[in-house]
Amino acid sequence: MAEYGLVIHGGAGTILKEKMTPEREADYREQLGQSLKAGYDILDQGGPALDAVQAAVQVMEDSPLFNAGRGAVVTYVGHHELDASIMDGATREAGAVAAVQHIRNPIELARLVMEESPHVMMVGAGAEAFAASQNITRVDNTLFSTPERREALDAWKASQGSADLRKPFDADHKFGTVGAVARDRAGNLAAGTSTGGMTAKRYGRVGDSPIIGAGTWADNASCAVSATGHGEYFIRYHVAADICARVSYQGIDAGGAADAVIHDVLVPAGGAGGVIVMDRHGEVSMSFNTEGMYRASRTSRRALETAIFAKGVSGEQ
Numbered sequence: 001m002a003e004y005g006l007v008i009h010g011g012a013g014t015i016l017k018e019k020m021t022p023e024r025e026a027d028y029r030e031q032l033g034q035s036l037k038a039g040y041d042i043l044d045q046g047g048p049a050l051d052a053v054q055a056a057v058q059v060m061e062d063s064p065l066f067n068a069g070r071g072a073v074v075t076y077v078g079h080h081e082l083d084a085s086i087m088d089g090a091t092r093e094a095g096a097v098a099a100v101q102h103i104r105n106p107i108e109l110a111r112l113v114m115e116e117s118p119h120v121m122m123v124g125a126g127a128e129a130f131a132a133s134q135n136i137t138r139v140d141n142t143l144f145s146t147p148e149r150r151e152a153l154d155a156w157k158a159s160q161g162s163a164d165l166r167k168p169f170d171a172d173h174k175f176g177t178v179g180a181v182a183r184d185r186a187g188n189l190a191a192g193t194s195t196g197g198m199t200a201k202r203y204g205r206v207g208d209s210p211i212i213g214a215g216t217w218a219d220n221a222s223c224a225v226s227a228t229g230h231g232e233y234f235i236r237y238h239v240a241a242d243i244c245a246r247v248s249y250q251g252i253d254a255g256g257a258a259d260a261v262i263h264d265v266l267v268p269a270g271g272a273g274g275v276i277v278m279d280r281h282g283e284v285s286m287s288f289n290t291e292g293m294y295r296a297s298r299t300s301r302r303a304l305e306t307a308i309f310a311k312g313v314s315g316e317q
Contacts, residue, residue, distance in 0.1 A: 003282030005299025034060040047247025049182040049190035060178035067176025070197025089189030089218035096210035179226025189224040207231025213241035229273010255285035
């Protein structure tokens, strides 16, 4: 039987066990499990990796727990701007959207950009006009709002004391993305990523999530990657594609390649975050340099595994 499986993440950052209630932790683990089930069931029934990735990401976009879709963070001016991308490892075709404000599931629109247009990325009003041409119903921007995200914006403004863009963002406001990578029974890989960006972002800022090669990458010859972290660094260091390039050109395993980029490249540069990886053989890797990363995986050979905190905390793997 061909090896198949799915890996998901719900963001990386300052995620400490002592700051999370047991009830909140249980909610996150349940949502991760639901997302993983939605995608894995498709693979288990012989469906394609692209469908599995989209299904898993949409579950997290519809959950207020994650910084994507319904739980998206708030921009400086008080609304939500969403980004997403998806990539097919069999063809290296890809689709992405950025700064959309009225699309319930941006990952769905990203896939339509890939499959129903000659382009790779669409942004803002243009992306939403394309969505209308594909009969995707617009939703009110308030659908994505939660009290927690509004409070986070207020706290950020109070802590900053000014709107000076040169002031660094603290780690609690940088991170938050959802993503999935999969390998199906046919051996095809796929990756997808979706995010609300960073709290208090301004001027239509776009991070790595919709940028092919930075936040998302898939190539059947090497691996599939979805990233989460401080997007500016993931863009500058082309993180997702670099990992798979190391697999291809250096002949190293995907886990080693991920660790090298996340720890040896990003850390010295000041970048923080993590990645999930599925290689061409169906092997799973996860690497992050933060206190935690919401994550889960299941393959045809390994049972469901979920984790939140750094490795070694409460037995996390």
